[in-house]
Amino acid sequence: MKAGFIGLGIMGSRMAANLLKKGHSLTVFNRTRARAGELLAGGAQWAASPAALAGNGNGNVEVLFTMLAHPEAVREAALGADGFLQHLPSGALWVDCSSVNPSFSRDMAAAAKSCGVHFVDAPVSGSKIPAAEGKLIFWVGGEEMDLTKCRPLLECMGNKIVHMGKSGMGAAMKMVVNQLLGSTMAAFAESMVLGEALGLDRKVLFESLLGTPITAPFLASKRAKMETGDYEADFPLRWVHKDLQLVSVSAYEAGVAMPLGHATKEIYALAIRAGLGTADFSAVYDYLGRKREDK
Numbered sequence: 197m198k199a200g201f202i203g204l205g206i207m208g209s210r211m212a213a214n215l216l217k218k219g220h221s222l223t224v225f226n227r228t229r230a231r232a233g234e235l236l237a238g239g240a241q242w243a244a245s246p247a248a249l250a251g252n253g254n255g256n257v258e259v260l261f262t263m264l265a266h267p268e269a270v271r272e273a274a275l276g277a278d279g280f281l282q283h284l285p286s287g288a289l290w291v292d293c294s295s296v297n298p299s300f301s302r303d304m305a306a307a308a309k310s311c312g313v314h315f316v317d318a319p320v321s322g323s324k325i326p327a328a329e330g331k332l333i334f335w336v337g338g339e340e341m342d343l344t345k346c347r348p349l350l351e352c353m354g355n356k357i358v359h360m361g362k363s364g365m366g367a368a369m370k371m372v373v374n375q376l377l378g379s380t381m382a383a384f385a386e387s388m389v390l391g392e393a394l395g396l397d398r399k400v401l402f403e404s405l406l407g408t409p410i411t412a413p414f415l416a417s418k419r420a421k422m423e424t425g426d427y428e429a430d431f432p433l434r435w436v437h438k439d440l441q442l443v444s445v446s447a448y449e450a451g452v453a454m455p456l457g458h459a460t461k462e463i464y465a466l467a468i469r470a471g472l473g474t475a476d477f478s479a480v481y482d483y484l485g486r487k488r489e490d491k
């Protein structure tokens with residue numbers, strides 16, 4: 197199948213590589229071209245803009261993926277001056293894998309429909325390593341027929357595909373997941389900081405907490421970063437903050453209160469202000485552990 201991929205960051209570059217590996221014809225675009233280097237060396241075609249990708253001389257793409265940082269970047273790629281939506285052939289399918297809020301996804305579904313393009317929201321769970329290994333989970337919102345069309349491509353990049361319902365429901369599930377992910381990480385970091393401040397040994401704390409019923413399994417994968425202080429990003433902290441902001445927007449629209457989510461969001465905001473935005477989100481431990489000057 198002729199696929200297009202826009203957004204070649206930590207996640208998108210690895211997802212696109214798996215499409216290429218499985219023999220799909222692939223055209224790519226990224227704001228920063230340098231990030232496409234390995235894909236181009238591996239046989240992908242470069243498009244000079246999202247518009248060019250949608251209707252390039254290489255043959256029109258049948259399924260176009262976006263894996264971009266936030267709703268603003270998705271909107272620009274789709275509907276901006278050089279956006280792809282006006283240029284995709286009628287009947288093409290746009291699969292947005294970016295983590296965005298459900299009402300934004302529904303807006304994009306409507307914009308796509310007005311251009312004769314099909315749309316599914318298919319955000320993912322799983323980070324850098326599952327993305328590289330083709331073991332992501334896709335939370336899909338949209339028509340069954342459209343999921344059927346893109347399923348063989350999703351199966352190159354993930355090993356679990358869950359149809360959550362109509363447009364926006366994949367994004368809704370992603371909001372639920374990342375609310376839990378961001379809050380759990382911050383709660384664990386805060387508990388570790390407390391334990392150490394009370395004189396407990398860090399190694400003993402890790403060994404006493406990880407693998408027990410009170411900690412989430414993903415926290416074990418953050419231990420090395422927390423122990424070494426090397427927070428090279430699997431999941432950049434600034435995107436967790438972004439997701440908690442989108443959770444906040446979604447909660448407002450749905451009329452529910454999110455007291456824990458909002459408090460957690462502000463912890464990540466302060467960590468960004470302290471210079472940790474591009475670090476892995478487990479660096480919230482580094483931020484919370486900074487000692488008071490007067491102690």
Ligand SMILES: NC(=O)c1ccc[n+]([C@@H]2O[C@H](COP(=O)([O-])OP(=O)(O)OC[C@H]3O[C@@H](n4cnc5c(N)ncnc54)[C@H](OP(=O)(O)O)[C@@H]3O)[C@@H](O)[C@H]2O)c1
Pocket residue numbers: 202203204205206207208226227228231263264265266268269272293294295296320321322323324430431432435439
């Ligand atoms: N990393 C994870 O563990 C993980 C897991 C699940 C979901 N996600 C979600 O996946 C998406 C991508 O995240 P990532 O981890 O791959 O982050 P990343 O490495 O920072 O990549 C972000 C991508 O968005 C592009 N971008 C950012 N701002 C842009 C703008 N203003 N205009 C155009 N393009 C822009 C970047 O282009 P440049 O290369 O030019 O900067 C890059 O392609 C996000 O929605 C994130 O929340 C991430």
